[in-house]
Amino acid sequence: AHGLTVWDLDREFATGGFGGKPIATLREVLDQLRDSYCRTLGIEYMQIQDREQRQWIQERIERPHSKPERAEQLRILSRLNSAEAFEAFLQTKYIGQKRFSLEGGESVIPLLDAVLSSAADAGLDEVCIGMPHRGRLNVLATIAGKSYSQIFREFEGTVMPGSVQGSGDVKYHLGAEGTFTADSGATCAVYLAANPSHLEAVNPVLQGVVRAKQDVLDKGDGAFTVLPLLMHGDAAFAGQGVVAETLNLSQLRGYRTGGTVHVIVNNQVGFTTAPEHSRSSVYATDVARMVQAPVFHVNGDDPEAVVHVARMAFEFRQAFHKDVVIDMLCYRLRGHNEADDPSLTQPLMYERIDAKRSVRKRYTEDLVSRGDISVDEAEAALKEFQSILDSAHAEVQAAQSQRISHTEARVRQPAAPVASAVDRSVLQRVVDTQTHLPDGFHVHPRLAPQLQRRAQMLTDGTIDWALGEMLAMGTLLTEGRSVRLAGQDSRRGTFGQRHAVIMDNQDGHAYKPLKTLYSGGSKLYVYDSLLSEYAALGFEYGYGVARPDALVMWEAQFGDF
Template identity: 45%
Template sequence: MDRFSFLNAAHTAYFAELYDQYLQYPDSVEPSWRAFFQGFDFGMEQNGISPDTLEDAPVNFEEGEIPDHVIKEFRVIRLIDGYRTRGHLFTKTNPVRERRKYSPTLDIENFDLSKEDLDTVFNAGDVLGIGPKTLKEIITHLENVYCDSIGIEYMYIRKPEEISWIQAKLNVNENHPSFSSEEKKQILKKLNEAVSFESFLHTKYVGQKRFSLEGGESLIPALDSIIEKAAEIGVKEFVMGMAHRGRLNTLTNIFGKSAKDIFSEFDGKDYEQDIFDGDVKYHLGWSSGRITDKGKGININIAPNPSHLEAVGPVVEGITRAKQDRRYEGDTSKVLPILVHGDAAISAQGVVYEVVQMAQLDGYKTGGTIHIVVNNQIGFTTNYLDGRSSTYCTDIAKVTLSPVLHVNADDVEAVVHSILFALEFRMKFGRDVFIDLLGYRKYGHNEGDEPRFTQPKLYKAIAKHNNPRDIYAEKLKKEGVIEEDYVGKLEEEYRAKLDENLEDSRKEETTRVTPFMYEEWEGFESVRQEGMLEAIDTTVDIKKLDEVAETISKLPGDKKFLRKINKIIEGRRQMYFEDNKLDWSMAEHLAYGTLMTEGYNIRLSGQDSERGTFSHRHAVLKVEDSEEEIILHNNIPDRDGDIFIYNSLLSEYGVLGFDYGYAMTSPRTLTIWEAQFGDFVNGAQIIIDQYISAAEDKWKLQNGLVMFLPHGYEGQGAEHSSGRMERFLQLCARDNMYVADVTTPANMFHILRRQMKAGFRKPLIIFTPKSLLRHSKVVSSKEEFANGSFQPFLDDEEAKVEKIKTLVFCTGKFYYDLLEFKEKNSRDDVALVRLEQLFPLPVSEMKEALKKYKNADDIVWAQEEPRNMGAYGHLLLHFDEAKNFRVCSRKFYGSPAAGSSVRFKKRHEKVIACVFDKNLEE
């Protein structure tokens, strides 16, 4: 009896799966099978099997004991694994040049098989779902699946169900598309629109930048197909982000933006309204509703973006998450994000990694993103060999074990097939998937550039290459799907529409801009600086305040918490109900809680935000035994809003972009991003420069994002002192954002409530304290919370006006340092007034103070930051009287603060002394 008869056809597929498992995770395989596979591998390597290599083997492997046909079955399985793992390296995916050569190849000799085996039938064909087949038939199947126009990487995925699903999908039609004649005509129609649009612009606007899609036109039918299919299976909204290449084409042929408006933008016409500056045409966003061919309605959005390529990625994810949270109760199947990348950008931009790492995190996941790379094989003028070290531009996908499809952009059916595969994978598994659309760029980086300077050989090949539409049209003619003149008629009809739009555009003097996601912002008005300075009612009924305070100062009785947590929560109760001295944390908690009772949601994210970097917040409490998370705000009676608080990954750029996108979609959610320390914000400078400070001017976008930036000089060194307020203040202009440096809990309470109660939205930058979180003087009463309002300017309430000889303007935590010196030295001749809002400046209150303290002959601006930092430069720009102020600050420095605590203290004390003695040099 053949002792290896168990290796029959019925079991080959099972053994192959087990062998795959052994290759990836040897220790997970049952010991006897592991020993068998070890023996087989050794035999493969040594051309014989020795018992000396195995311990505890269930079978004594002796020379020749395993029959040759069994060994060959496993060799074929290894060949199949080779195609699955490395087949993508040998595909026909490059339309314009030879691929790089990789070794070892998939030649059968590399698997100890020979030409003599080609006609032998192997049960290993069962693994592929094609049954026992000859080696020749197995290889043909593998070549069709893995090495034609689509190459796929997926064998690194660690979830067997995902691998099995992918393999089953690949075996259908041997990973080749099967479209009906009507579907093929629709693909051709969209491909014609893509090609014709670009050629029309090229002839009508010669030399103008448009960042054309030529060489990657198959993106358009791909996007069209995914929208149609997604709507059919229940997706309600798309949110898309892409950089400039191909954007105008996408806006017109996918999002339905009028070609007339695009032509007006090419003609350089001004906008109908003068309340914003606008942006270049290939940065603008668009929102529209679409009815699919099967009558399904779907909302589609393409987010506006700056030239900073991948900066739009986290913004799109934030928009998507907000829509999922607000409209669909967290159902990720209803809103689908798509990010379109360039090959050079996805390889090199670090924010891509940050976004990919966010994909499965509770605070940031969106149920999977479809990433499409329009791969031009060239970035700006840099060859791909100079643009990355990885084999593929999409190797970032392996961080989250996401599948990647590499597709020949000239094979439009393969492109559409791949995008539909990606859609199915995302909808089933809720994970990212990447499509590498390998094409070319017909012209230079822009249409006025000469690409032959840097890639003469490549562009010689591109010049002779047919466009994807003509290639596909020839294919369909051969198949008998279309007649000879079919494409000519399509092109003629489409160009006629474009000509009509062009003529209409030239009849109008201005162009219109519809704000992105305008439907989310109904009822919100745009305001100028005067409107930003108007008082807004932020009072609260004290009974409501009592209710909220009661809720957030009472732990559930059936849970066990750390002793310190019990003490913190009891401290809340005492400060509110007994002492009536509310600190900073209570200001936050009561602002959030009262807003929730009024129907507003709260979202706060950042590094350590659940407890607070300085352990002051404790908004999310952990049960001691189970680490179950408790948010007391969820117990507020009759609340109409929800609260979400997340510790973020150690990212600033990605997370700030995400929360900005979230706020862009949620004007009724108080969305807050908190930096661990204020200076960490410089890791997100692109989001600040391109979105927070400029988006309303560029894209007519309001946004109410709040940024908490811990700021204050406490001797913690250069990196943990300054939130770099000078950078924000330099960006302030007219009416683009609020900047505040508040010093009392009551003011913190009211500024947060003001952010929601206003009928408009502006970004709010708050420089929050560190040492003041527990400072004995930094307290407010509940009455100040209930009946007060935000005070942009705080006068010195203790000052006796007639005695004042020195009037000191200051801001933030430094006030309390000066106050301590003043009280210690009984300096009742000095008045300390505080600027709580730095932009817009409370100019009228400042001028009133100068009039009030008319006996003061020494007017001082005092700051703890160096002269070239902090608010002094801003003051000079926005308050003319500041030119005559005596300035007390640290000297000019490149670093915000000294590393030595001794040196820090000397400098700090010197500035304080200067404030109180005008004869001293700062």
């Protein structure tokens, strides 16, 4: 296309700084391009319109390849050891039980480890994770810090009788909270949200949880010190509409969380359905292009590349407060669950999978063959692998022998009556906010009489629905309780009745009359939502879960817009 031939390979060209060199031969340029884009990493980012974001990625990709430090290589190997040891133990101890194993995709554990380590080192307060069933038990044990004995107790069915959970498949629905520690000693809290069986339903719920935590921290606009991390299956990411709805939340003022790191464990099959039957797009990630998120496609058999991409994805989120997607290509060693035989529908795929060595074995061999670690260090890693198995076995034996004390289930008594009345003077304060507006604020001529009538309603005792809302929200604010209301046209109200936010008739700036009632850290959040129901409702549910002390409301509306 540029009229260049093999005879030009040793000609020098001005590169504009490509690869860190102002001048380079064509051979060097091609070598650098192959090294950047033709190894085990492929990147989609030219769809991003912001030049600064494209340049940021190019500067970090178009440079000579360098292998990780030995300390990082050993940590990667240790994470792979832990991941494979856990799955191997469950497979031998609980044959045939459903656990939705991570086998074939174990590189996601060093990936998560790298993101959380980066978050801890950057001083973030918390990382909140939402994920499906596959690999959930492994993440609980190796990332969230849930004890092996507790997980095995759930397999054995020896859970505490008073615990709020059932039996059977509940173990891979459960969430957890813990503390993650990086190699540097830095720590951050980690929260793993509980997950239903409904595909991708956790996505907006987790975003709501994160936004609530950020609002409580209240570190100012742009702080975003709680990181949402969402894991997906490839078929669900491409197929579920709530994925697009949640992506559409990402840059909206009422919903933004400063960017989400999305991790797709792409085992290239959905239950038994091949990609050509489950999506019309080229890649499972194509829906993410709607928000111009960069997409990093990485081979899960190259854990060093996986970790490199994980750190870059985190840094991109921190730099631009945007969503970023990691598409980790891997495989699923067993069926959709451990009782399923995938060779019935994918015989050729599983013939190849059955012949593969695990990523842990391959990585160990690669390190030794490259001279990055010695044979002695490799054997030490294997011994660590075995010690993890032995430790897990000892824990499960202890869990089996531990007697569970049976206690009578507690019966909840009805709540005691609560005095809900407020003094009339407080009601008057709330009503006064509707008529005592800042000097220089220009109320729309058609709205001013409506606000004035509210004062008369309180005097006459003819309170309408809209004023009742204002009194409820305003009195809560005076008591130190925050209020969040979101929905379609919720600031004004569908029928022009609410006006929780009013607009200056001359310059259009917004004003919340009730904000003058803030007390003890209370705040009023009122947002017009995107025209969504599934994601919008899920977000508010998550917000309420993480912030039970606040009044959280979602206003549903049906209309043809």
